[in-house]
Amino acid sequence: MTSKQLDDLRSILDPSEIIERDAPGYTEAAAPWSPMADQRPPLVVQPSSLESMTKVVKFLYDSDLDFGIRNTGTGSVSARDVIVSTHGFKDFDFNEEAETLTLGSGYDWGTIDQLMEKRAPGWQVVGARCTWVGVAGSALCGGLSWLSHEFGMISDPQNLLDMQVVLRDGRVLWATEEPDLMWALRGGGGNFGGQYCLKEPNFLPA
Template structure:
């Protein structure tokens, strides 16, 4: 461990959120991610309540030469949100969002999930492009590009991204957009979470609804060649409003999967 109790007390005096170490009763839940096979044990989880907490946590990790990971939605299969023996900068409590219906934009904090974003935008007949699972984090989705059901019509999440608030590895706060720190903005748009801690995102929104037709079609595996060829040919002439995601997989026994499959 790269810090002592005095160091931790000093951080706590400047930290509004919750600091969770191995002796904390909520430690095990704080280190869990969506992929339950990932069982890493960080030295400290810093559950941030705002940008000031993020700055304090990043500077603490830098001062103590700690391995650092960033937790947004913690949905990545590889479990990048948590690290062994280091510091987790946890944004899961930062889920605020604000829609500007006139400008058709939304600003969301770095801990927002797709479910949070969709609930706010739907109140105004708007939608964000990107995302297919409600419990995916907006941050990780966007920083990786952001595919989704609306991408044929509206593009990827990064195509709708207007600006980001970022805490750099030095612990400095900057804004990244096409007009401000454009090189950083270019890297954030699909370059992964390696350039800093993004504490908020601003996106363009798109009118959608009030009715959307969606669902799942499933076929037996032995029909895959015929079905995939049909879907390929169908989508060549389909309008941009029609989205399709095809999967060739062996499915577990789920209520939505017919027993015959």
């Protein structure tokens, strides 16, 4: 049953969005920070567009596959069957006038610091202290920055303005459209929206 479901998942994706366990790049895409947590799932999927991500999320929730959403792996996320990598999401748009930065969830904060240095030297963003930490995972668990003493946590309302979310049924929304969802995403604990809560119906948005 599981291998049939894995084949069905492969069939809805472009081959470039699939990383098998024996392929180059698998470890970079799947290994958790803690080796003890590593379940070495047979498949990593790396959607390269929002459309593809919605198909994957809906498919996985309609299946009984065990899966985890992963960016850098620093939170030691792993899964028995499938890792959904966010590395395909690399939007970066700094609006100097509005003082806003729009980021893809596939980044780590060190890369963002480098991009900011090129795009807008002298500007800094309230990102994680450790360069390898991911942008979404850190916001979902609160997010401590070298700037936090003065400007607050990464997830505080003055820093985190909104998050685009794919719901389990494949719908896409901006979290500020659902204030309770936005509230929960601001360091709600257990990485709300990520692995630990995705399979817990009590915590899920409808």
